[in-house]
Amino acid sequence: MIAAFHHAETPVHRLRPGVKIAAVFMGATLAFVFANWIALAILASGVLVLYVIARIPPALALAQIRPALLILVAIFALHAIFDDWLFGLFVVARLVVIIVLAALVTLTTRVSEMVAALEIGLGPARHIGIDPSRVALAVAMAIRFIPVIATQAAAIREAQAARGLHRSFVAILVPLVIRSLRMADSVAEALDARGFETKERVGKDSATIDSQQKPSVEAVERVVD
Amino acid sequence: MNLPALSTKDIVYIALFAAVIAAMALIPPIPVPVIPVPITAQTLGVMLAGSILGGWRGMLAVLLFLALVALGLPLLPGGRGGMAVFAGPTAGFLFGWPLGALVVGLLMERFWGKVDIVLAFIFNVIGGIAVIYAIGIGWLVLMVGADPLSVVTGSAAFIPGDLIKAGIAAFVAVTVKRSYPIIARRA
Numbered sequence: 001m002i003a004a005f006h007h008a009e010t011p012v013h014r015l016r017p018g019v020k021i022a023a024v025f026m027g028a029t030l031a032f033v034f035a036n037w038i039a040l041a042i043l044a045s046g047v048l049v050l051y052v053i054a055r056i057p058p059a060l061a062l063a064q065i066r067p068a069l070l071i072l073v074a075i076f077a078l079h080a081i082f083d084d085w086l087f088g089l090f091v092v093a094r095l096v097v098i099i100v101l102a103a104l105v106t107l108t109t110r111v112s113e114m115v116a117a118l119e120i121g122l123g124p125a126r127h128i129g130i131d132p133s134r135v136a137l138a139v140a141m142a143i144r145f146i147p148v149i150a151t152q153a154a155a156i157r158e159a160q161a162a163r164g165l166h167r168s169f170v171a172i173l174v175p176l177v178i179r180s181l182r183m184a185d186s187v188a189e190a191l192d193a194r195g196f197e198t199k200e201r202v203g204k205d206s207a208t209i210d211s212q213q214k215p216s217v218e219a220v221e222r223v224v225d
Numbered sequence: 226m227n228l229p230a231l232s233t234k235d236i237v238y239i240a241l242f243a244a245v246i247a248a249m250a251l252i253p254p255i256p257v258p259v260i261p262v263p264i265t266a267q268t269l270g271v272m273l274a275g276s277i278l279g280g281w282r283g284m285l286a287v288l289l290f291l292a293l294v295a296l297g298l299p300l301l302p303g304g305r306g307g308m309a310v311f312a313g314p315t316a317g318f319l320f321g322w323p324l325g326a327l328v329v330g331l332l333m334e335r336f337w338g339k340v341d342i343v344l345a346f347i348f349n350v351i352g353g354i355a356v357i358y359a360i361g362i363g364w365l366v367l368m369v370g371a372d373p374l375s376v377v378t379g380s381a382a383f384i385p386g387d388l389i390k391a392g393i394a395a396f397v398a399v400t401v402k403r404s405y406p407i408i409a410r411r412a
């Protein structure tokens with residue numbers, strides 16, 4: 001699985017993920033609060049400058065819009081037909097700027113950095129009972145599981161092909177879901193056996209958290225591999 | 226206020242189901258004779274998360290999946306991912322996913338004893354289609370300043386496919402319930 005990260009050594013890459021994400025929210029809010037061409041042009045130039053600093057190749061920058069292209073055209077057509085084509089153009093332009101700005105975060109931030117930022121960002125959530133390190137573990141586990149499940153799905157599909165059932169969602173999903181749930185039970189058992197469920201936390205220092213996380217992910221891997 | 230406690234098993238179920246939803250993007254869309262567009266499996270995954278794990282855990286599984294996408298992993302159909310996905314006009318449908326799973330799951334939990342394929346189908350339609358479309362269309366209208374009616378008419382083309390997904394999800398949920406009733410164990 002290849003993430004959309006584009007490697008380079010630039011100030012944008014070095015920015016903390018939290019800052020970058022906040023910038024996207026701010027940019028998007030500004031684009032909607034000041035809904036006029038001048039504000040949009042300023043925002044767009046800002047985004048352009050950021051892309052240049054981040055040394056993202058122009059082709060890659062343009063590619064960020066491609067997934068949404070069809071629906072953007074549809075939106076423009078909608079406005080062109082029913083009300084004001086100029087407004088339609090503005091709406092589409094605004095969306096493009098925001099999408100491209102958001103894409104910059106993903107292009108300049110490693111997945112691991114994002115996970116770390118997520119864990120820090122969830123710190124305050126401790127007060128409502130959310131444990132950031134458990135969230136981080138859930139993230140790590142899910143990532144670890146994806147290739148395993150995908151392989152299982154492929155294997156099941158092949159097996160069902162022998163019966164001519166490879167086109168049936170049900171024939172693939174029922175075994176896949178049941179096998180996945182069984183695997184989850186084994187992993188949960190393995191984790192509990194390693195004392196994962198430690199409700200007492202004497203200190204919140206990173207050493208305590210790390211010493212819990214690493215053996216847990218290893219336990220997952222031992223069951224899964 | 227403290228949120229309901231999650232056991233180790235809960236967390237593993239949630240992580241695993243998030244992975245199942247991700248893996249579903251990799252199952253190639255299956256062409257169906259009646260529908261012009263091949264059905265992609267992922268909304269099915271959302272319905273299943275609620276149907277099988279229940280409201281709370283189903284919602285968390287979907288949230289976890291969306292978090293993975295936001296982190297930059299290419300887990301949406303076509304290998305899409307990253308923050309840009311949540312900035313586009315159709316992002317509302319993604320935001321509707323966790324809520325949809327929650328609704329499906331809560332309905333399944335509430336009527337667990339009486340759930341059969343018909344009820345399961347109805348729940349999947351309410352949570353997996355009505356709720357998700359409501360949020361998706363609402364977001365689209367907000368972002369795009371389009372006339373709600375035209376957006377609704379535009380979205381209508383996808384409904385038959387989603388109805389089929391709701392049916393599939395119901396069938397799978399009822400079948401799995403027979404051999405692996407997760408929700409019942411909780412209660």
